[in-house]
Amino acid sequence: MILDKQSTEANGKGAASSAGAHPAVELVPGLSSREKARRLLAANRASDIGQRTLAFYLHEMHVSGDYKDFGCASARQFATDKLEIPRTTAIELLEAGSELTRLTRVDRAFCTGELGWSKTYLVCKVAVPETEEQWLATAHELTARELQREVRATAKGRPPRGNRRGLPRLSYSIEGRTDEIGHEVWCRFPRLLT
Secondary structure, eight states, X not given: OOOOHHHHHHXXXXXXXXXXXXXXXXXXXXXXXXXXXXXXXXXXXXXXXHHHHHHHHHHHHHHHTGGGGGTOSSHHHIXXXXXXXXXXXXXXXXXXXXXXXXXXXXXXXXXXXXXXXXXXXHHHHHOOTTTHHHHHHXXXXXXXXXXXXXXXXXXXXXXXXXXXXXXXXXXXXXXXXXXXXXXXXXXXXXXXXX
């Protein structure tokens, strides 16, 4: 979408109109590779800041119960219904917002630009205050893809693996509907394996 001076004047609003208006987006084709890279880095950081802002205020809304003022049963519902955020993303944002209240050094690293949102979110999945420094150091030395593998292989609260060896911890989400007999079989299944 390209918003230019002509289109903003046509609808009666200038690019810098009243507070709360949507900012104009300037998309310019044919830029040099360096300028494209610069704009991509700036857009990525702006996106990261947006994710952190959503995580912060959704957590605040969860704690305060302000979602009720909008007819919602939870902050997650507010995010999905009012902000049109996908359910899983809303859950991830709420979890990260909550974790970052405890992981103050990770939050500071994000706010100063040391860590991007992807790495910040990944560290939130496994770090606790006692392992926060170790996870920060690991996040600085690994790429986001390598950090994702490390996080998958580590249980919440555990420090990063020093040797990066071993199989990742596997977990599966299973969702479905069944009748009473199927439920009974499912509940007894773990005992059948031991």
